[in-house]
Amino acid sequence: MMKVARAFSAHSRASRNPAGKAKSWVGAFAGTSGSQGWLDFMGTRSGIQLALPLAMLVIVFGGAGRTSAAETAAVSKPELEAKIKYCEICHGHSAEGFEGYYPIPRLAGQTPDFIKYSLQAFAERTRTNNIMFHVARVLSPDMMAALGAHFHDLNAKPLGAGPTDLVAAGKEIFETGVEPRGGGRIKSCSSCHGDNAEGNQDFPRLAGQLDDYIVDKLTNWSKEFGQHPSKMDVSRIMQPIAEALTEAQIKAVAAYLSSLQ
Numbered sequence: 258m259m260k261v262a263r264a265f266s267a268h269s270r271a272s273r274n275p276a277g278k279a280k281s282w283v284g285a286f287a288g289t290s291g292s293q294g295w296l297d298f299m300g301t302r303s304g305i306q307l308a309l310p311l312a313m314l315v316i317v318f319g320g321a322g323r324t325s326a327a328e329t330a331a332v333s334k335p336e337l338e339a340k341i342k343y344c345e346i347c348h349g350h351s352a353e354g355f356e357g358y359y360p361i362p363r364l365a366g367q368t369p370d371f372i373k374y375s376l377q378a379f380a381e382r383t384r385t386n387n388i389m390f391h392v393a394r395v396l397s398p399d400m401m402a403a404l405g406a407h408f409h410d411l412n413a414k415p416l417g418a419g420p421t422d423l424v425a426a427g428k429e430i431f432e433t434g435v436e437p438r439g440g441g442r443i444k445s446c447s448s449c450h451g452d453n454a455e456g457n458q459d460f461p462r463l464a465g466q467l468d469d470y471i472v473d474k475l476t477n478w479s480k481e482f483g484q485h486p487s488k489m490d491v492s493r494i495m496q497p498i499a500e501a502l503t504e505a506q507i508k509a510v511a512a513y514l515s516s517l518q
């Protein structure tokens with residue numbers, strides 16, 4: 258127990274928290290502030306494409322929060338297995354997600370970084386969800402990393418897709434982006450989420466995610482993500498994009514993503 262506690266506190270001191278990460282990122286773009294700044298930055302007003310910010314993001318975030326063998330070693334096997342069983346109650350036996358009263362997201366194949374980042378965001382209430390707040394607040398950073406590594410390795414079949422007649426329109430949006438009402442252009446979703454929506458580090462995998470879940474996140478983005486005004490996190494990158502999408506575009510892109518293996 259002592260050993261675990263020591264390893265844990267040493268890790269906490271050494272680890273970079275999302276706020277710390279975000280600060281350096283915001284600093285790199287001094288001059289953009291508030292969501293209007295982001296809009297300019299994203300190019301929805303100025304017409305600048307997203308390729309440059311993405312390249313810089315990769316430099317600034319590169320490697321942050323990656324799971325190392327040393328991190329996972331601080332969690333005992335029985336402890337980890339007990340936690341996994343607990344997560345499976347809601348997220349499904351193979352972490353394929355669950356369609357119940359409200360959709361519970363798929364975790365299978367998700368990037369380890371995004372799982373860890375999300376658990377931290379729930380615990381710190383920068384991402385507000387009462388259920389996941391209670392789940393996440395008791396997890397150590399090492400446990401979060403170990404859970405991320407475990408769920409990343411699962412490869413469950415997608416639960417079932419949205420309306421098939423929307424898939425082609427959704428694919429088009431995902432691969433080429435959209436022209437929002439205010440003018441300009443939002444670059445392709447694939448430029449951040451990967452050509453096959455497989456995800457990359459803090460950019461989540463979207464392939465095979467539940468149709469309803471994607472619709473719910475994109476519709477209610479600003480009510481759930483980035484809720485701590487003083488803590489900038491990567492959710493701010495996604496915010497202007499989610500806000501710019503119309504209901505029809507959201508439905509189409511969700512149908513496409515949920516159909517991917």
Ligand code: HEC
Nearest residue numbers: 340343344346347360361362372375376386388389392404
């Ligand atoms: C009581 C049910 C329940 C349990 C147990 C549970 N979750 Fe969740 N989880 C949810 C719900 C509901 C959401 C969706 C929250 C939202 O709408 O944003 C969620 C969302 C998540 C997300 C965000 C995924 C995404 O794509 O945005 C992660 C990561 C996650 N859970 C990990 C875990 C892990 C790891 C465990 C086990 C330690 C766990 N959950 C246990 C209900 C649960």
Ligand code: HEC
Nearest residue numbers: 444445446449459460461471474482491492494495498510
């Ligand atoms: C500039 C990079 C970028 C682009 C372009 C982008 N995203 Fe995202 N997206 C992100 C980041 C970063 C997150 C994670 C934010 C968080 O959880 O705080 C995210 C999260 C999401 C989520 C929530 C996933 C989950 O499991 O919780 C969905 C859905 C999503 N994006 C859909 C899209 C769609 C659809 C498009 C194209 C219209 C798109 N994204 C374009 C960076 C991007």
